[in-house]
Amino acid sequence: MSKETLAKFFHNTNLVSMTVAREIAGQFSYKAVSKHDFLLTEGKISDEYYFLEKGYMRAFAHDTEGNEVTTAFCSPGQVVFEVASFFNRTRSMENLQALTDCEGWFITYKQLNELFHALPEFREFGRSILVKGFSDLKTRMLITITETAEERYAQLLKTSPETFQHAPLKTIASYLGITDTSLSRIRKELAKK
Amino acid sequence: MSKETLAKFFHNTNLVSMTVAREIAGQFSYKAVSKHDFLLTEGKISDEYYFLEKGYMRAFAHDTEGNEVTTAFCSPGQVVFEVASFFNRTRSMENLQALTDCEGWFITYKQLNELFHALPEFREFGRSILVKGFSDLKTRMLITITETAEERYAQLLKTSPETFQHAPLKTIASYLGITDTSLSRIRKELAKK
DNA sequence: CCGGCTGCTTGCCAAATGGCAAGAAATGAA
DNA sequence: TTCATTTCTTGCCATTTGGCAAGCAGCCGG
Numbered sequence: 001m002s003k004e005t006l007a008k009f010f011h012n013t014n015l016v017s018m019t020v021a022r023e024i025a026g027q028f029s030y031k032a033v034s035k036h037d038f039l040l041t042e043g044k045i046s047d048e049y050y051f052l053e054k055g056y057m058r059a060f061a062h063d064t065e066g067n068e069v070t071t072a073f074c075s076p077g078q079v080v081f082e083v084a085s086f087f088n089r090t091r092s093m094e095n096l097q098a099l100t101d102c103e104g105w106f107i108t109y110k111q112l113n114e115l116f117h118a119l120p121e122f123r124e125f126g127r128s129i130l131v132k133g134f135s136d137l138k139t140r141m142l143i144t145i146t147e148t149a150e151e152r153y154a155q156l157l158k159t160s161p162e163t164f165q166h167a168p169l170k171t172i173a174s175y176l177g178i179t180d181t182s183l184s185r186i187r188k189e190l191a192k193k
Numbered sequence: 194m195s196k197e198t199l200a201k202f203f204h205n206t207n208l209v210s211m212t213v214a215r216e217i218a219g220q221f222s223y224k225a226v227s228k229h230d231f232l233l234t235e236g237k238i239s240d241e242y243y244f245l246e247k248g249y250m251r252a253f254a255h256d257t258e259g260n261e262v263t264t265a266f267c268s269p270g271q272v273v274f275e276v277a278s279f280f281n282r283t284r285s286m287e288n289l290q291a292l293t294d295c296e297g298w299f300i301t302y303k304q305l306n307e308l309f310h311a312l313p314e315f316r317e318f319g320r321s322i323l324v325k326g327f328s329d330l331k332t333r334m335l336i337t338i339t340e341t342a343e344e345r346y347a348q349l350l351k352t353s354p355e356t357f358q359h360a361p362l363k364t365i366a367s368y369l370g371i372t373d374t375s376l377s378r379i380r381k382e383l384a385k386k
Numbered sequence: 387c388c389g390g391c392t393g394c395t396t397g398c399c400a401a402a403t404g405g406c407a408a409g410a411a412a413t414g415a416a
Numbered sequence: 417t418t419c420a421t422t423t424c425t426t427g428c429c430a431t432t433t434g435g436c437a438a439g440c441a442g443c444c445g446g
Contacts, residue, residue: 177338
């Protein structure tokens, strides 16, 4: 596993040249996270801008009754961090946990800002990450309030089947906004068809 | 109505000095939007970074069956634009419409980028707007999948009562992810208590 | 002042989802 | 392996939300 993969990831956005991509990648440090371990726990300040090269993670928070609610699934090739905590330097309400053994690369908030300052192309990259996260969430919000649980499940199954190989069903249920009981029944229905 | 209000808005974020705030505000142009008129229509590229000084707006999209779904309410003191369309220069899936007569100030994408380039403090401001929008949406997502329609309605009523003075109930219903019929019944229930 | 909208409510019933508890199956640790 | 824990499923019934259609009220343009 080398930083060349990382450099290619930056370059593939079409926002940075390969030369600059290598320069950026050079600042990152390797980090592995074992299955079930946390990249970030609630109450801490998210300080690692983490490129996930291998493995799967999830983000989860707690609702008003204290139940765990999965808020996102992360797959290889994504940047994983808690946006509000990271940029505002505030305590995170969310946890970031490895669903499988993970490997990847990170820089700190301080390093990120230095790179943003020095390299306008990297600023563009940073903005594109934020914008993509925002617009994906908007899409999900629209689907959540307009489609039934069965439709939402079917879409998730189609768009990210890898998730199912790594997350238990109750985790997926909470992401969909339903109970594990209901998800079980929905799966039974769909199996018939 | 003067640009001084706008300059103060930038300054109040604690990210820019009053001097720089006035310099930024100087670039904005006045724009009024009459009730029911559109700041942005679906299919166009969002090209106005619009500071809403007076009035109320809403964002809406269409679901898979073609029904209107309100995705956001905007009140005075907010920056109104469609993030993905604006930054990626792609066609917007959303509409931005005035719920009341509105007045405010805008700059174009080109102007925004020039300001971002020239003034690091303004870049910070721009980032803070994105981060806030993102984190508000995350909060809303969590509430949507964990609370009942009645609880969601009660919260909206408490946190932004102004919205109710300007938006018809069916618009609010679609924002909450329920039908206008259900909202009517929920209001009846809550009135009893 | 009239007539036609749109917005809001209500009754009746159907569909979707939840709560609880029990049991079966899979998983992980010793 | 064996035991304990977690995950998943299922039955029974309650609650939430939706669909449709009717009716009423308020608003706006002529």
